Amino acid sequence: MVSDVAIVGGGVAGAALGARLAGAGLGVVIAEREARFRDRVRGEGIHPWGVREAARLGLLPALGDAGAQELPLWQPYEDRVPAEPYRWADDDPDGVAEWSVGHPALQEASLACAERRGARVLRPAQVVGYRRSDGSVLTIEHQAGPVEIRARLVVGADGRRSVARRWIGAETERDPVHHAVGGCLFAGAAVDPERAHDATFPGGRALLFPQRGDLARAYLIVTDAEGKRIGRDGAAGFRAALAARFPDGALHGAEARGPAAFFPNADVWSSRLAGAGVVLVGDAAGANDPSLGQGLSLAFWDARVLGDLLGAERDWELATRAFTEARARVFDTVRQHARWTGSLVVDEGPEADARRDRVARARETDPGAGGFASIIARGPEGLVADEDARRRFFGEDRAA
Numbered sequence: 329m330v331s332d333v334a335i336v337g338g339g340v341a342g343a344a345l346g347a348r349l350a351g352a353g354l355g356v357v358i359a360e361r362e363a364r365f366r367d368r369v370r371g372e373g374i375h376p377w378g379v380r381e382a383a384r385l386g387l388l389p390a391l392g393d394a395g396a397q398e399l400p401l402w403q404p405y406e407d408r409v410p411a412e413p414y415r416w417a418d419d420d421p422d423g424v425a426e427w428s429v430g431h432p433a434l435q436e437a438s439l440a441c442a443e444r445r446g447a448r449v450l451r452p453a454q455v456v457g458y459r460r461s462d463g464s465v466l467t468i469e470h471q472a473g474p475v476e477i478r479a480r481l482v483v484g485a486d487g488r489r490s491v492a493r494r495w496i497g498a499e500t501e502r503d504p505v506h507h508a509v510g511g512c513l514f515a516g517a518a519v520d521p522e523r524a525h526d527a528t529f530p531g532g533r534a535l536l537f538p539q540r541g542d543l544a545r546a547y548l549i550v551t552d553a554e555g556k557r558i559g560r561d562g563a564a565g566f567r568a569a570l571a572a573r574f575p576d577g578a579l580h581g582a583e584a585r586g587p588a589a590f591f592p593n594a595d596v597w598s599s600r601l602a603g604a605g606v607v608l609v610g611d612a613a614g615a616n617d618p619s620l621g622q623g624l625s626l627a628f629w630d631a632r633v634l635g636d637l638l639g640a641e642r643d644w645e646l647a648t649r650a651f652t653e654a655r656a657r658v659f660d661t662v663r664q665h666a667r668w669t670g671s672l673v674v675d676e677g678p679e680a681d682a683r684r685d686r687v688a689r690a691r692e693t694d695p696g697a698g699g700f701a702s703i704i705a706r707g708p709e710g711l712v713a714d715e716d717a718r719r720r721f722f723g724e725d726r727a728a
């Protein structure tokens with residue numbers, strides 16, 4: 329089989345890129361090893377900048393097919409008491425809000441969209457080998473037997489544990505673990521379905537993203553030790569920990585509808601993003617700390633930026649180089665921002681309290697913090713997470 333582009337992995341990153349490239353008339357093959365997607369506790373909140381990226385890819389109908397819904401309000405809670413809600417439309421001229429969607433449904437809908445636009449989807453099909461020989465050649469184990477695909481470009485969209493990294497001689501790099509992030513899907517939580525619910529407490533944060541059909545995806549951001557403690561009791565432990573953070577009764581009738589799982593928060597990325605006829609996207613290129621929920625937005629950004637470059641540039645080596653340089657900059661920004669935020673959300677003690685107080689004071693006169701305070705709405709492009717930005721983020725640039 330011969331194609332312009334062969335994509336390893338039909339998760340959101342691979343499917344979104346496949347849809348973009350097939351829509352531009354390129355020959356695209358996507359190999360996805362799972363016959364059916366299931367709940368693996370992944371991203372289900374899409375930040376406004378990611379929704380905008382999905383719109384630029386023409387993927388909003390696919391989000392609709394997946395049952396995605398807008399959450400126009402962000403509802404904070406302090407000590408289990410609701411505080412003033414934040415309305416995205418008040419700050420954002422185009423009024424784009426946070427969206428919420430079941431991850432497996434989003435994967436299915438994105439892959440179906442790629443197929444409708446002309447991509448060939450092989451599934452279940454596990455990529456087991458790669459070699460260079462008159463282009464890039466993938467060896468695939470498919471139900472119909474072994475298949476080889478020869479392509480001008482191979483895209484590694486095979487997730488956080490990417491094997492495609494090895495094909496380009498890259499190392500997997502990771503930050504030290506700072507805290508844990510867990511998730512579980514519930515039905516029947518008694519919360520306003522038009523708001524994202526965000527409870528802060530000493531040592532962490534709890535989030536609930538309502539979805540269609542009375543469902544809500546819950547996340548807990550806690551210390552590593554607390555994550556292990558809660559995780560020992562599975563979904564029941566998760567529900568109890570969540571109930572203790574939201575107003576009385578909010579979780580009273582809630583029942584788990586999927587597994588509960590905790591993950592280390594640490595960013596994981598590839599030391600190189602391209603080489604030998606291969607380019608990496610999505611978590612394979614770099615998986616940001618899930619506590620910040622930027623992964624889906626990054627996947628859409630990757631698909632849009634790489635797709636535009638491959639469509640416009642005849643020399644695909646130049647195109648992939650331009651993409652990898654931009655991707656490395658954007659990833660560094662979200663990575664540093666996640667590290668700064670993690671210390672504000674999870675760290676405890678007098679020093680951490682003083683840091684939070686200083687940040688709160690700084691935001692009174694500098695609410696945007698140079699763009700970092702609105703990264704979730706406007707995205708990381710154009711932001712540079714250098715020492716000046718860090719000092720401004722923490723309010724260290726002003727007199728005590």
Ligand SMILES: Cc1cc2nc3c(=O)[nH]c(=O)nc-3n(C[C@H](O)[C@H](O)[C@H](O)COP(=O)(O)OP(=O)(O)OC[C@H]3O[C@@H](n4cnc5c(N)ncnc54)[C@H](O)[C@@H]3O)c2cc1C
Nearest residue numbers: 337339340341361370371373455487610611618621623624
């Ligand atoms: C706990 C948690 C919470 C999160 N919350 C959010 C959130 O709220 N918002 C957000 O935006 N992001 C969130 N994320 C991150 C988000 O889920 C990921 O960034 C995103 O799903 C990455 O998509 P991907 O397509 O790059 O990778 P994946 O989803 O991992 O897809 C990779 C695909 O490749 C396939 N594959 C792998 N190897 C092969 C092979 N050899 N052959 C064929 N197929 C292969 C896999 O089956 C899979 O389908 C969260 C992550 C976690 C862990």
